[in-house]
Amino acid sequence: MELSNQQALPVSQAIAWDALNDTSLLQQSIPGCEAINPIGENEYEVLMTAAIGPVKAKFKGKLKLSDITPPESYTMAFEGQGGAAGHGKGTATVRLEATGPDDTLLHYAVTASVGGKIAQVGSRLVDMAAQKIAGDFFGNFTAVLQARHPRAVPAGVELAPAPTSAWARFMAWLKRVFG
Template identity: 60%
Template sequence: MELTESHTLPVPQQRAWEALNDTAILKACIPGCESIEADGENAYTVALTAAVGPVKARFKGRMQLADIDAPNSYTIVFEGQGGAAGFGKGDAHVKLEAAGDESTTLAYTANAQVGGKLAQIGSRLVDGAARKIAGEFFRRFGEQLGGDAQQNTDEAAQSAASDAEGEPQAEGAEETPKRKRSWTAWISKS
């Protein structure tokens, strides 16, 4: 699986770099994260609970920061075990670039492999879950950095539009969480 995205953060590049290296901020932003603890130089142990389709598990893993070019980029190498649910491992290259005095563009490319039950449920569900987790992370990260409501609303609208798979909605209609999950439930029953 490969995931490539970019996001505009409402802070200067140095502030974005500091936040990406602050374990308290990361713990608050990563969906299902229970702990992030230092485990050597530029290494961390992580525990989180995640659900991918019908598979929900508690994962324990390790991430290592490599190729550090502060405050511009680094590579995160990660691996985790979820017991009977399987495992995940891979890497993500993260790049920060100033987009003016008060904003920063964060771009990343993540490559991951999964095994066990996670691999059996299909790449479409795994990819969808990864995009959903990434979207939630950046929504929370923007809030932690003091992002304005408009930027967060724009990202939520883009996410909702992609989840609706192009189906038109009545103006002013709210999309319920049940609607967002319906395609996942349908696929997992197949």
């Protein structure tokens, strides 16, 4: 399986780099992640639950970072065992590109292989599950970054309070559309 994409992050490159190396923030962001524990220099043990098609299992794995170039990039090697469900291993490259003082573009490329029951569900389901996990991770990761590092509102700009109920949001939309 190969997966590559990019994700806009609403923070500086330095903040993005720190976040990518913050195990508690990553644990919050990775769907199904139960633990990320250091076991050596730039090495971690990870425990997570994942579902790939009809196969759901708890995986125990290891991550090792290499080719570390702060605050720009690193390579991650990973492997995990899910008991009877199977196993997976691969590498990922992560590169950060500053696109503004408070904006960063994260580029990633993943190459992975799976075996066991996971491989039997078919490469299409494995690819779809990987894309969903990546999408969920970046949604969570970006939300945590925005909560920890809210953007400053320019002077003179007033923000309307967010409506709290679906009905209030609908009424606000009607007001905007129909005046």
